[in-house]
Amino acid sequence: MTDADPIKTPLTLDDGVDFAIIEHLFFAYRDFTADPDAILDEYGFGRAHHRVLHFVNRLPGLTVAELLEVLRITKQSLARVLKQLIDDGYIVQIPGPRDRRQRELYPTQKGRDLALALALPQSRRIRAALEEAEPGDSAAVERFLRAMVNPELRAQMDKLPNGRSK
């Protein structure tokens, strides 16, 4: 009986849980993804296309298998999205030079342009958020977000180019 009774007091920070950051992450991520979502809509693409396009631009020449590992989705899930991006001329496949079974994935100029257009509002939002911040906050945020990732997956992040790499 008592188990079906309504509980009228809210869960609060007193319950030993950091609801503030949990909820801040939820709302921040929602608005963060809303920017590119609006653009993608105009192209008939979704968030899945964005992720593929993004990583192909950040790691040009990566293979299908490598992409699957970064995205942690199945081959069949990737197939539909990747096929569209190729058919529409945003990404091209080139047989691997060593192993000709592999398909190296590269963006076209069209794909590069769209990737940048999608990243721009996100970068703008981040810059605006950091303008209201104290100096050093940027590094703190990056450290925190990195520490939120499973340790065994941090190596993946380190593979991404982080600076002037011609």
Place this chain on the structure above:
Amino acid sequence: MTDADPIKTPLTLDDGVDFAIIEHLFFAYRDFTADPDAILDEYGFGRAHHRVLHFVNRLPGLTVAELLEVLRITKQSLARVLKQLIDDGYIVQIPGPRDRRQRELYPTQKGRDLALALALPQSRRIRAALEEAEPGDSAAVERFLRAMVNPELRAQMDKLPNGRSK
């Protein structure tokens, strides 16, 4: 012709976009949601159930309309998820005292327990991430995440109980 050519240089920070934080957010949020997702699976629930259960626990007595506004989904999307949570005894509906058309939503003890169980690994992850951090980083992270939210939606966040309440 040139438009279909592969581009072999990666997008880097030089392109004027803060890819570091963009990607850190992506990876951090993915692992952050993986924790509760694993628990929800055992109950036959998904992420949608989590969100409903969370906000009903944080704002007990909120109405269906209020919940729709927080979640920004449609009535029809909420219906299925909410019905399951009610049928399974995690949430109860009580006719609004003023307006008997309204249904106030409250968690049961079972619903309170599950909400806490879902929040715990997330809170643990946050605590662990902050242990490696400098003092003051926690506040910096919270400020940053808040600034990432659309200004007009920040008011919604302020409605959530943030401290010792009763």
Place this chain on the structure above:
DNA sequence: GAAATTATGTCAGCCTTATTGACATAATTT
């Protein structure tokens, strides 16, 4: 050189979470 393994592609079917539009009911407001 034959056999096994690997990288990729593709087909078919299913699930979850979201959407829109339409309509029903009960309660409140005008």
Place this chain on the structure above:
DNA sequence: AAATTATGTCAATAAGGCTGACATAATTTC
């Protein structure tokens, strides 16, 4: 009494995942 409001429900659709099965070509192994 009529209009509006809060909620519930039905039907159809879409995106983005999933699994399992099978095909093909290229490489590796024996």
